[in-house]
Amino acid sequence: QKEVEQDPGPLSVPEGAIVSLNCTYSNSAFQYFMWYRQYSRKGPELLMYTYSSGNKEDGRFTAQVDKSSKYISLFIRDSQPSDSATYLCAMNEGTYKYIFGTGTRLKVLA
């Protein structure tokens, strides 16, 4: 079993929809939970991170962590075609060794 599981998609939604992206994990020692966005043929870029459980909001993006269920989510409100990308979750134990999910490919249709 992988430490971090992520549905690869693809996920297709109409413009303006609310998107929900999720990861599950098995290591209870993970402390920081991150979401990266990766456009085609580009390197990943950090969207946001959360420490421990709870919610964090940044514009149209909301990250949620439920440590009791070992489940994290990223919500995108009012999705735009420019949000079309692969979204990677990543986690670590407070060290520099990040464990990444395989990514979910999202397509927002105009």
Add this chain to the structure above:
Amino acid sequence: DAGVIQSPRHEVTEMGQEVTLRCKPISGHDYLFWYRQTMMRGLELLIYFNNNVPIDDSGMPEDRFSAKMPNASFSTLKIQPSEPRDSAVYFCASSLNIGGGGPDTQYFGPGTRLTVL
């Protein structure tokens, strides 16, 4: 700032050949990371350096892989001999330890797409 620079962007080679991938981190950053990305395994950390010193190379798949960082502005990842299963996109990333809690943001380069025939 130009960001993290990687070269070459694409590499096609034959099995058994030596491959060298290059990375120039963002100036002033003190951490450098090498990752490999495949469809099946996703993004995997191979090795990382702090102030040019290798800290954790537990992700390096086998002895055919080696990495060096001779100075703060240059790093190489070498595969010798290369095998078809090494085909992947290899990313270099760098970060700056600013303290104060929270993970340091890792800035990724555009990657090198390696194909071993």
